[in-house]
Amino acid sequence: MITMENVCKSYKVAKRNAGLKEACKSLFHRETEKIQALSNISFTIQDGEMVGYIGPNGAGKSSTIKILSGILTPDSGTCMINGRIPWKNRIQHVKEIGVVFGQRSQLWWDIPVIDSFELLKDIYSIPTPNYNRKLEELTELLQLQEILKTPTRQLSLGQRMRCEIAASLLHEPKLLFLDEPTIGLDAVSKLAVRDFIKKMNAEHGTTVILTTHDMQDIEALANRVILIGRGKVLLDGTLDDMRRTAQSGENTNASLDQLVADLYQNMNIL
Amino acid sequence: MKKYYSFFRLRFQSGLQYRMASLTALTTQFMWGLMECLAFKALWESDITAFPMEYSALVSYIWLRQAFFTLFNTLSTDNDIFNMIVDGGISYELCRPISLYSMWFSRNIGGRLAQATLRSIPVLCVSFLMPSPFQLRLPINLNAFLLFIITMVLGLGVTVAFCMLVYILCFFTISPQGLRMVMTGAVELLSGDLIPLPFIPEPFRSVIELLPFASMINVPFRIYSGDLAGSEMIHAIILQAFWLVVLILIGSLICKNAEKKVVVQGG
Numbered sequence: 068m069i070t071m072e073n074v075c076k077s078y079k080v081a082k083r084n085a086g087l088k089e090a091c092k093s094l095f096h097r098e099t100e101k102i103q104a105l106s107n108i109s110f111t112i113q114d115g116e117m118v119g120y121i122g123p124n125g126a127g128k129s130s131t132i133k134i135l136s137g138i139l140t141p142d143s144g145t146c147m148i149n150g151r152i153p154w155k156n157r158i159q160h161v162k163e164i165g166v167v168f169g170q171r172s173q174l175w176w177d178i179p180v181i182d183s184f185e186l187l188k189d190i191y192s193i194p195t196p197n198y199n200r201k202l203e204e205l206t207e208l209l210q211l212q213e214i215l216k217t218p219t220r221q222l223s224l225g226q227r228m229r230c231e232i233a234a235s236l237l238h239e240p241k242l243l244f245l246d247e248p249t250i251g252l253d254a255v256s257k258l259a260v261r262d263f264i265k266k267m268n269a270e271h272g273t274t275v276i277l278t279t280h281d282m283q284d285i286e287a288l289a290n291r292v293i294l295i296g297r298g299k300v301l302l303d304g305t306l307d308d309m310r311r312t313a314q315s316g317e318n319t320n321a322s323l324d325q326l327v328a329d330l331y332q333n334m335n336i337l
Numbered sequence: 338m339k340k341y342y343s344f345f346r347l348r349f350q351s352g353l354q355y356r357m358a359s360l361t362a363l364t365t366q367f368m369w370g371l372m373e374c375l376a377f378k379a380l381w382e383s384d385i386t387a388f389p390m391e392y393s394a395l396v397s398y399i400w401l402r403q404a405f406f407t408l409f410n411t412l413s414t415d416n417d418i419f420n421m422i423v424d425g426g427i428s429y430e431l432c433r434p435i436s437l438y439s440m441w442f443s444r445n446i447g448g449r450l451a452q453a454t455l456r457s458i459p460v461l462c463v464s465f466l467m468p469s470p471f472q473l474r475l476p477i478n479l480n481a482f483l484l485f486i487i488t489m490v491l492g493l494g495v496t497v498a499f500c501m502l503v504y505i506l507c508f509f510t511i512s513p514q515g516l517r518m519v520m521t522g523a524v525e526l527l528s529g530d531l532i533p534l535p536f537i538p539e540p541f542r543s544v545i546e547l548l549p550f551a552s553m554i555n556v557p558f559r560i561y562s563g564d565l566a567g568s569e570m571i572h573a574i575i576l577q578a579f580w581l582v583v584l585i586l587i588g589s590l591i592c593k594n595a596e597k598k599v600v601v602q603g604g
Contacts, residue, residue, distance in 0.1 A: 136428075136431075137432075138431045157431070158434045158435070161432050168428055171428060171429060172426070175351060177351040182347060182350060189339050189340050189342075190344075190434070191434060192339070
């Protein structure tokens, strides 16, 4: 179970005006501005749920994922995941979670994917039989047979993303955080990734938290949606709840993307 | 323990992936060594009495330095780590159930050994076959050879522990460039990389010999040829062990602190 209560996080951002004069001035004195990335974020997620975490760019989605995975320490508030505070018991905590950052890579660039997997096996101390069983399952579900022996640098984005997802699941985590897992993928890969996530949830009861800008991801995967904007939770419910909030009767045939755009605009969070 | 070994192994494999890079680097190493031998020969011939080392010991020092260049190099250290800090790839590193310090330490040693295995053997072979004054001699005795191996391991530890400090300090600055320039510049002079430490005049030399930099290449390469022996050598070895422990302690302490403060930008 995941509980987050009143979590706040702010960043310091250096600012200056354009121009040489300003640049010289900033050598001696920097003006910084405090940006509130998260303010009083609270929610509870039960085991086995699939939650879509959405919001416009800069809303604080990635910051939340980083806090949940123990990478970032919040300024205030509490967060408990299966009885642990992620950033305090980082090493214990990360054994039980799998994370995919869609915009970064965890595979070693120069060597075949399977070598990266072997390293993860040792890092997470996965017993060999478990590893072999899981690898076989993942290889089949994500169709990795052909690409496991290829160096990462020679994979296409879709192939790489499938490997990234497999890499995050080798140690059979109970919790899976996906930060934009379908970014830049073609239709086939997107569908494959979605199907796969659904299967993991149904068969292993994996709790999934997913951030994305692709509303079809949300529609296909998440029965629950948490909408945040400017660091605040604005809506926590089903996709239908969101539809109802967005349009008060009119324009019922609007596409999902249109709907979300309206919602962002109505709530004035862009 | 197995975790660290795998890191080491993987880095080793990555290192073996690029054959052409090793080959070109080899040529540089060889030419550079030869040039240094010639330059020092000119100095030696101008005044033999003022020369602080045996010429043959100096030649051994130069060849060993070229052969094991990548083992003790502080200039082009593991760039992946700097990139990870700069571009935020470190997010994944922090999602591993393993301490960042030990992970990077073993990874770094693996990378160095991988490069060194490819490069040292050809340089050593060629330098053993060089004509007389420029030839790399065998170690003066078996004892010196064993001590040479032991102090190489200690020296490698000190070098990597020092580089770890540079990595970790990069957490606190946005760009690692400045820090790297200053640090590597200092090391090049103070470790005896540019010119062997015996050539540095007193009283600077006594001070420099106490610094951690003198515990890197200075000790093993001088033991090999017998230039460093007796009680002076024992002091140097104790100092190596001391710096190894101190640098690792400081590094892991700052690292723990940095992990808490790290802000992965963007994304």
